[in-house]
Amino acid sequence: MKLHINKIHDTHSVRSQLLRIFLLAGMFPLLVIGIFSIASVRKQMLARYESLEKADGLRVASSLNDITTTIYSSSDTLLNSNQCLSLFAAESLDSGIEEQLTALERALQTYFENTAAVARIQIYTNNPNLQNSEHIHYQQNFVLDEWRKTLGNNWSTWASLQRYTAIVRQPYRELTLIRRIGVASSKYQAFLVVGLDRNTIKNHLEQSSNETTISLDGTQIIYATDSVLIGKDMEFPDDFSGYIYRYTGPKEIGNQMRLVNYVTLQSYKSNNLFYVRTVDPDALKTINHTVAVFVLILVLALLVPLILMICFSDYFSTRITTLKSAMHRASLGDYNIIEQFRGDDELSDTFKDLKLTVDAIHDKEAQFYEARIREQQLVNRQQQMEFEMLASQINPHFLYNTLETIRMQALSCGNRNVATSIKLLGKSMRYVLDNTGTSFTTLTKELEYIKTYLSIQQLRFGDRVNYTLQVDEDLDTNSCKILPLLLQPVVENAILHGLESKTEDGMITIQIASADATLLITIKDNGQGMTNEELDALRDRIRNHPSSDTHSIGLYNINQRISLFYGEGYYMEIDSAIGAGTTVRLKIPKTI
Template identity: 35%
Template sequence: MARDMRLNMKWFSKGNIQKQLLSIYIIAGLVPIGIIGTILLVSTFSMFTGYNRNLLESYGQRVSTTLFEITTQAYNISEKFAYSQSMWNTLSCEYTSFDQEKDTIDEIDIIDSYNYEYTAIESVEIYSDNPYIQDYRQFYEATDTIKDSKWYQKAISRKAAFWEGLPRQDENGTTYYNICLIRQIPLVDSKYHAVLVMRLSDNYLRTRLREQQYSVVISVNEGSVSFCSDNSYYGQILTDLLPVDYGKEHYTYQGTKSINGRMSMLNVNTLSAYRADSILYITTIDYNSISRFFIILVFIIIILLLALIVPYEILRLFSRYFSDRVVTLKSAVHKVSSGEYDIVPSLEGEDEISEAFSDLVITAHEIKQKNEQMYKAQLDRKELLNRQSQMELKMLTSQINPHFLYNTLETIRMKAVTAGDREVAKAIKILGKMLRFVLDKGNSDEVSLASSLDHVENYLSIQKMRFGDKVGYEIHIDDDIDPESVTTMPLIIQPLVENAIQHGLREKEGNGIIRVDITKVMLDSTEEDSKSALKITVTDNGEGMSAERLSELKESIKTPSDDGSSIGISNVYNRIKLKYKDPYTMTIDSTKGVGTVINLYVPIQIRHN
């Protein structure tokens, strides 16, 4: 696995830096964003269509419920007409004059009462084959055309009511459609027939079923469209708009279809009419959802393209700038390595590369000076020249190596940042800080408590990257201690923390904690007054030690062995004893299975600026 990774990284390292950065971006940026974008589009489409399909289906169910209420109440009113004794008498009577007919009809209360009871009924028409009845109010003569119509024949051949879509024409000859309840009025002991036609009001239906976002189309049985909320499909056959299986009693359909040049979502559900042998097909249409989704789709695509193109252009410009500077640095290094020390004095930019270039310029200048001095000395004495040359090279190496190592770490960190590996970049940065602390402060007599704790925290951060949850830490300082002004010996806390990790938490499965506490205490002294001290406590919840092992450790730190098992804390113990004397010291307490506590007691030293 590791070998395959090395081979893959080796493939990335082919070509110049600019090509490497762009190649990594294509694989680490374009491909994931493309995959995520595709998943986003698919999931958005699925979620959007599902959501709108559910809304459309819910609206269809609401229309069905409303329509069931309207048709049920219409049927109940028709019962009053069909089984009214006065209605039977009026339709069975053989009138001697038209005036007699009008007087009889005017006396029927039910004729006008339906308008007050239910506004959903647009009109009531009663057709009779009684030749003594002439057209008056709601009563009409059943002409031959009426008698030959399918709905009339169906009505007089059966007792049950049924629904059907019927056309009608106004005075201007314009054709309208209504959803009509049709039923026979059973004339007991009469030779005549009568048929009741109750038309539902289109305006009332539009008011009850109005929804700005959706359109409603209703047809009865296999008939043509009898109601349409936007007047677009009156008289059309429903199968011309969408597939319908009339053989199913409870037919449902959901899908998309181009209607009037617009891709729309459709939902079809059926309603079995109350106590009538009829099925109403309710079609709800959403004209806008698909178009809205395509707008959202275009918006998402634009965002994805911007997310791909803008970073690519920025990275391309940066990689070109970065590559040019690296090429300049490479050329200068090549000149210096070839013995040509006259290079350009500076490099554009204020970052690690420019700092490395500045160090290279200084190094080249110093080497040039050293070479000149060596050349002059060679004229005087060859043996002395050789000795001086070796000394100067050692001096130069001691000057170059720390700077070179630190700057190299910074250059590697920048490459990691550029490659997007923030964790590696963070680790290198922390390691560089630790190196800088050791180089700058390691040989000092005193350093600030703040810089020592910063070094400890950097060390703990590195260990947490290595071990994860196995190593946790906390650092606490009393409020009355100013870590910037208080000073201590360098490198007396970090060895204790390192010992806690290596010997305390090494075998622990997880949830290891190292705690560093800084407090002020008073120590007993041989003098009359007690001495104030800085107490530095390092605590871990690791494996701990038995009483025998603790006793051995306390003795061994006084005379450290060469095996290195306790050299860190032994070094700290002896440095404190040598520098500060009594009563300042170090104590160790440990309990097997609980953890270890190390206390340092050092004098409180205040740095005055």
Template identity: 40%
Template sequence: MNIQNRFLQAFSKVKVRKQLFFIYFSALLIPVFFICLFVLNNARHIIYDHYESIASSDNLRVKSIMFDATTNFYKISEDLCNDKQLHKLLQTNFENTKEYHTAYDKYTSRISTLISNDTSINSLYIYTTNNSITDYNNIKYADVSIRDTEWFQTAVKKPGIFWETVKRTDKYNNNYWELTLYRKIPMATDKNYAILVITMSTNYLNNRIENNDLYTILMLNEDPAFYSTSREVMGTLPDLSFDRTSNYYKNVGVIQYKNNSTMSAISTLKPYMSENRLYIVSLNFQAIPYIKKLTLTYAVIIASVILIPFVLIFLYTKYFSARVEILRGTMHKASNGDYNIIDAFHGDDEISETFSDLKIMIRKIKEKEADIYKSQITEQKFINQQQEMEFKMLASQINPHFLYNTLESIRMMAFTSGNRDVATAIKLLGKSMRYVLENTGTSSTTLKKELDYIEIYIAIQKLRFDDRIQYILNVQEGFDLGKYQILPLLLQPIVENAIIHGLREMEEPGEIVISIKEEEKEFLLINISDNGTGMTEEEMKQLNYNIYNKKNDTSNIGFYNINQRIKLCYGASYGMIIQSHKNEGTLVSLKLPLQNIQEE
């Protein structure tokens, strides 16, 4: 007894209601549950990856903005440090304030131009130790209070630039935290020296950064945030847990921010020619709530898909089981000779009909054999249908090798009989069928195999047209056909079209030429030309239009399919071009990617 019979035997011992529940759980509930879980998990991953990509892209955008801004500040400081007129102004001992103001006014146009033309600069000051210079516009005297500051002492000792987060309070007692560059301006003598201080504009950062829904925080080294989408975060240490000491920190994913899970992208930027570290944080507060909302929605859908059918199955099986029990009890009474049956069924379904049949059987016992005979006919019809289905299944499972072997047997019979033309035709047909069957469902083959198939196809056509068709293959020197991968069955429809529409009506011999060459070291160009009847300009324009626009007629469906296959597989920049002139022939060009070479 095989497994199927054992299963059916065990299954038949279970009550119908349990059978229905078993079918529901095995055929519906379990598959649907796992499919829904798969869809939910896949959707979560797709959306999660999408939000990760958005956060990462925005972080890279902000990083690029800060790189440009900090590099621009360095270039400004470099220009000012190399400005000889500025050096001369800072090293001159002026007799009085008026003399200094006159000299400053002659020079100041350069600094004024920098500040007015560059919106990223909030302020630019030069602090000098030259005591003949007084505070005037952008140049200030560094008195003792200035010289004792930490940033001034650091700038004096440090050879290059450095950045700091500086707190500024305006006249309305509003606090601002700004990114500031410090650099010592080298002088020809050590008698006097000056410190350059350039502060970045917060408004400039607002205009460049705040252009989407993501939340941005910028911090320098281990200092508080000097910029944030939300002003309340500026000047504080955000509730973010990541390594603030790493020079090259980078992380994309979920992070805890204010006790909530948030999609984030965090990276480090080292400003040009500086040892400082800028930490760029991009946060998306909508991502995780949306993913949770999606999960909840899918959970509700899964619950609905499971519970609603379960309730319906439960109610139906209860109703169905009760009716089966009534029918079973009635039949049991009839089998014991009790024909006093009360009609307890209503409706027109199968059970009601069975109950009616039972009453008819009781009333007309003599018709029992006829009913049995009818049942046997129905059963035999089912058996016949089943046998017919089994036969069709067996017929569909014929191995393609059986066809090759049969054709080979026929070929040998023709060869033995001396009919070499028939044997050759069968051999070519077998090779053609083998190539088509082997490449049905495949995505690629070598260009050499495709061209071998073209030779077989043309050889078959020559059996029909004799020597009226000539085939020429031109391959660029050094090109290996065996290593280039091509879509299977791509060239044959074009050659077939050339024979049917181009050469068939010609009285003189026709010629098909396939040329293969590289173009611009980027494309592979396959030209298939014939010297047939060709087309008028209107016909050629219509054909080129049809290969990009599918129509209901099948006249150009082959070219349309070839063009679509190329574009779907390789991209929109590749495809087919047709050129033709009446009575001069037709040229079909296929543009394919050259890098489609199979690696050894």
């Protein structure tokens, strides 16, 4: 499993890895928690609203039960007497019957006046011996009346009867209690019809913002907050099976989902069932609105960090790509990478280290190439010098043999000065020829050659040329390696130009000093010296010598050899002043 995860990480970019980790470690848990929280909130809100809806449904059912039970019970007081039993069976209207009829009419009127819930109260009988009054009516046949059809063979029932308003004759439905009155004769019948007042019912039932609908026996609606629904069939959920029914939850009503509550009320001493439906028109809207707000918050909580993460991953990936590109170019030897890197963190520190490393490598390579160039120039110069020397070179053995023959002839003639001169010349030429084509010699051999050269010049110029050689006591000249023929042109220049005006007591001082791994060689004459203008001109010729000019060519060659072979830090410098002579200083390493 771990290898599989590592493999997935290895095969994707840093940006995709960052986004994947963010989605898995941040977004997915937040999404799960958010969905769970929203579902929990919705469930709690729905349960709360359902609880309120149930309570409101029970309140409406309780109020309806109080009204219907009160009406039925009070009608018992009016009918449960022997007077009604005999009154409606009377065969004639005598004084006793008339008094009973008047008393009943008075009781009905009192009941009507004192009971706000009663809109009308009527007794219908087919006994022709009784007189009509306001609340007692004779009617020969009841078969066609709506209330009679509704009662059927029952002793009592509740019905929704159509009525009309008094003035404009507008139809409306009236909740009516219909009761059969017990009569002592099978010849006559009597019925009590009590109509309930719509406004009283409304005042008792409408005590909340919910919409209330009541159906009698599951058929027509007998009461509704929206009066348009009265007389229509009530809509029930699919699982409605009649009789005692309860349901609380969402249901589509009027093409809209509403939170509804159904409760069944068994009427008092009758077989009727009242189905009470209460509807909260705003519950589901409120719940859905709250859920929408939470969903929006969740979306923002997911979207904003995601956008920020995408921007950051793009920014971070761009920086990684830039750093990678710079490193790749450096690996290919292209050191021209960008100078600036955005940010101030570990990546920028890494880039700074990379930049320092690249610059260091670039400098090292530049130094290496410069050294190679100097080395090649030195080789070329050495070859040129070799060609020049070879052009004038004669056979060494022939030269040595000839010089030795001349020296022996001089000795045989007793001329020892000539013999000495020839000996020194041969020794000098041998050193020059032996070091032709070599890269270095010891300081000891170079100084021996300088002594030989100065001895020849003393034979030539006499007291005009003298010299002293001063070497540090602790300096091992045999272990010091220098370029061959490096000092002779300086000494030659001191004799030819420095001591040119001297007729006697000319002095050339050669000092060899050691400083760590460096040799400091000073060659000084006590000649007349140079003016500042002459010194500046000489220095300029040494640095930039025209190819056609032969003046100071020896000093120019020495300066070039030191610069090309030893590199920076090593040099030849010249100082001079009128009356103080000329001093040439060389700084070279002890070993090559």
